Amino acid sequence: MKLSKKLLLIIISFFSLALCVLASLAFGARFVSFNEVLNTLIHSRMTTINEIVVHERIPRTVFGIIAGGAFGVSGALMQSITRNPIADPSILGVNTGATLFVVGGIAFLGINSPEEYIFLALIGAAITAVFVYGIGSMGPGGATPIKLALAGAAISAALSSLVSAIIMPREQVMNAVRFWQVGSISGATWEGIVTVLPFLIIGLLLGLIVTPALDALAMGDDIATGLGVRVGTVRLIGAMSGVLLCGAITALAGPIGFVGLMVPHTMRLICGPNLRWIVPMSALGGAILLTLSDVLGRLIGSPGELEVGIVTAFIGAPILIMIAIRAKGRTL
Amino acid sequence: MKRLKANHIVAGYDKKIIIDGIDITIPDNKISVIIGANACGKSTLLKTLARLIKPNSGELLLDGKKISEIPPKQLAQILGLLPQSPVVPEGITVADLVARGRFPYQSFLKGLSAKDYEAVEEALEIMGITDLANRCVDELSGGQRQRVWIAMALAQQTDILLLDEPTTYLDITYQVEILDLLTDLNRKRGTTIVMVLHDINLSARYADHIFALHKGKLVAQGAPSEIITEELIKKVFNLDCSVIKDPVSGSPFIVPKGRHHVKLNAS
Numbered sequence: 001m002k003l004s005k006k007l008l009l010i011i012i013s014f015f016s017l018a019l020c021v022l023a024s025l026a027f028g029a030r031f032v033s034f035n036e037v038l039n040t041l042i043h044s045r046m047t048t049i050n051e052i053v054v055h056e057r058i059p060r061t062v063f064g065i066i067a068g069g070a071f072g073v074s075g076a077l078m079q080s081i082t083r084n085p086i087a088d089p090s091i092l093g094v095n096t097g098a099t100l101f102v103v104g105g106i107a108f109l110g111i112n113s114p115e116e117y118i119f120l121a122l123i124g125a126a127i128t129a130v131f132v133y134g135i136g137s138m139g140p141g142g143a144t145p146i147k148l149a150l151a152g153a154a155i156s157a158a159l160s161s162l163v164s165a166i167i168m169p170r171e172q173v174m175n176a177v178r179f180w181q182v183g184s185i186s187g188a189t190w191e192g193i194v195t196v197l198p199f200l201i202i203g204l205l206l207g208l209i210v211t212p213a214l215d216a217l218a219m220g221d222d223i224a225t226g227l228g229v230r231v232g233t234v235r236l237i238g239a240m241s242g243v244l245l246c247g248a249i250t251a252l253a254g255p256i257g258f259v260g261l262m263v264p265h266t267m268r269l270i271c272g273p274n275l276r277w278i279v280p281m282s283a284l285g286g287a288i289l290l291t292l293s294d295v296l297g298r299l300i301g302s303p304g305e306l307e308v309g310i311v312t313a314f315i316g317a318p319i320l321i322m323i324a325i326r327a328k329g330r331t332l
Numbered sequence: 333m334k335r336l337k338a339n340h341i342v343a344g345y346d347k348k349i350i351i352d353g354i355d356i357t358i359p360d361n362k363i364s365v366i367i368g369a370n371a372c373g374k375s376t377l378l379k380t381l382a383r384l385i386k387p388n389s390g391e392l393l394l395d396g397k398k399i400s401e402i403p404p405k406q407l408a409q410i411l412g413l414l415p416q417s418p419v420v421p422e423g424i425t426v427a428d429l430v431a432r433g434r435f436p437y438q439s440f441l442k443g444l445s446a447k448d449y450e451a452v453e454e455a456l457e458i459m460g461i462t463d464l465a466n467r468c469v470d471e472l473s474g475g476q477r478q479r480v481w482i483a484m485a486l487a488q489q490t491d492i493l494l495l496d497e498p499t500t501y502l503d504i505t506y507q508v509e510i511l512d513l514l515t516d517l518n519r520k521r522g523t524t525i526v527m528v529l530h531d532i533n534l535s536a537r538y539a540d541h542i543f544a545l546h547k548g549k550l551v552a553q554g555a556p557s558e559i560i561t562e563e564l565i566k567k568v569f570n571l572d573c574s575v576i577k578d579p580v581s582g583s584p585f586i587v588p589k590g591r592h593h594v595k596l597n598a599s
Contacts, residue, residue: 083419140346216435222384222415227435227488228408273421274428276443 006277009270013284017065020291024061025054028298028305063188064294064308065287067249068259070200072286074245075260076267076279077207080214081238082148088261089246093152095255096159097128098247100166107166107173115195118251122199125247128155129239142221142232183256183309185294196248203244207279210238215275256309258316259286266319289315335360335524336381336411336492341390343380349388350376352548358492361522363515365535368545369569374528375416375496377545381526382413382494408436412490414481416497420469426480427465430455433487448487455486459513475506482513493517495527499534507531511538532569536560536583544568560584 025037032040032050039045040054074089089095101124105111111120132155136148167174213234216224221231246260263285264278271277290308293315297306336358344350351373358364358381366374379385381392383399392399394410412433420429433455434448444452456462459479464472469480478498485493498514499507515538517523529535535542536556544552544559546568552559561584565573571588578585 212435212438216432218419218421219429219432220415220417220419222379222382222413223418225384225404226382226408226411226413226415226485227433228403228405229435230404268423272428273424 006271009281010284013281013288017284017288017291020288020295021061021065023295024064024291025057027295028053028057029303059190059193060185060188060294061291063193063252064185064291066193066197066200067185067253067256068263068286068288068290069283070203070245070249070286071256071259071290072263072267072282072284073204073207073279074242075286076264076275076282077210077214077238077242077245078260079264080218080275081235081242082152083218084146084149087149087152088257089242093128093132093155093159094125094243094246095250095257096156096163097124097126097131098122098250099255100124100128100159100163102251103163103166103173103177106176107170112176115191118195118199118248121251122244122247125243125250126240128159129243131155133236133239182307183254183312184307185253185256185290186305186307188252192252196252199244199248203241203248206237207241207245210234210241211275211279214238218273218275254309256290256312258312259289262316262319263289334358335395336526337393338381338387339391339393341377341380341387341392343376343385343387343390345376345385350548351380351545353390354545354548354550356381356543356550356553358524358526359541360524361518362540363518363525363538364527364541364543365539366526366528366543366545367532367535367568372545372568373548374545377543378494378496378526378528379415382411382415382496383407384413384415405436408488408490410490410492412485412488412493414485414493414495414498416500418481420477422470424469425465426461426467426469426472426483427452427456429469429480430483430487433484436488451487451489455483458486458517459483475502475509478502478506478510479513482510486517490523492524492526495525497528497530500530507534514538532560532565533578533585536585537578537581556583560586 022034022037026032026034030050030053032054036050037054040051045051046055071089078089079087098121101120102111102117105116105120111117132148132151135155136144136151139147167177213224213229216227216229217231217234224231249256264282267278267281267285271281290312293311294308297308297311300306300311334357338354338356341354341356342349342352354377356377366377368374376385380387383392394402394407399407431444431448431452434444434451437448438444453462456465459482461476461479461483464476464480469477472480482495482498495514499510502510511534514525514527518525539556542553542556542559543550544564551567552564560575562573562575565571565575565586573586573588575584575586
């Protein structure tokens, strides 16, 4: 892709993100005009009801941007590590593992704060990832993309049935985790964001460090070794980064699907196969998609709201089908 | 001085031993070809030299240093590799793919330097694919694609280049073309080339030095004109043949004998 085209893409993306942020602050149960939103932000006043409403929407908007970006990067890394273009963070069982641990914590340990969720979610995500990676590495050839994908799918299925087994007989747990099971960012608070931020920063740094090596890995393990890549180490760090990014967000927002799947795939079609571009552009694209979906959920579900996880699934499914058909046409 | 050496290498997959105690010294600035029947361990030997397979025992030395102790990126600046079936990332252009050969020279998140671009351009030129630079690799023919992969290995600018069956699956025209290009590279840059080839006659023509493997052991090595004999071919490939002079190059040329098609007046 030419540099001028890339610059244009970046400008359009930032502009779209700005619009989404504005919309996210304006729309909801109470509509605040764009002018008023801008004025509130500039003067940072909190006197009228409208101004208070806008301020209350800021943490959720900020979290939407962070969560979307994290899912985008996590998906890009996972797809690259498994060499599977339709892999998303749940491919390593990360989402389901996190879900199981949090649900277990709520049911058996009486846990109910984001700080506690996050540690359980991260532990669950990490254990599952290691477990899936271990199973995927068995036998000759090590952790091949196909074996990883199969191991991830199998473990995911097993863990989801465990989650259901825990939730079904417990009505109060079911109520507590219902929103959480679908994925929603409506409950985001500054405290929650601050809690997950260190994990996200470490995850992002690890991801950026291995990005060039993952580009080499895309050509096969043998080529990568020949280019001086420590294949096992790079895969492990990449997976850790993906787990941290996805696990931390899942802890706060629940399992929001399709963002990590859709965004990197779209970016690959637009920017070409270089991860140096795909990773940062997936962060931007994920932020746009999640913020936009959240706004749509508020508009569609008005006067209440539709959880963002439902919206991303609705947008994601047809787009994924479209991508799959187009991609197939390209190779034929 | 000989740069790449293997001392008493034993290697294989899992518990199965495929190469069983091979001592090998790669002649510098020459083209060496490893030949042998299927499953004799020729690919395994090359993969071991390329550190894709860890030997069960024995040691690999580069410039007198153990290869396992050299940092991978530093090693990748000296020892390049083209494996048998590399993956073409979907939608990648020729120039982008060749540029990935510069990985060993790149530091954290820094883009390509002027030197990197120079190396890429030079590699494209040597392989005669400069005009394909902006094409998608998926769209190219098998022969062109192989030239792109070799260009990637060239952009790596290593003194030693290992290639695992670089001509397999190619039409005879492209086989000769690829081998000619590798010879150019060896003559012009002095690049030490080690490759596995299937075709004995092309090996005898293009190699300066041949390593003949049989059942995991090195059974003969030397210049093709010295070692390619009817006895060696019988031993290594279990094939009866006549060895004549290649009318084009003067190198040994084997003519296999089967059970049919034998002239009545043949001696």
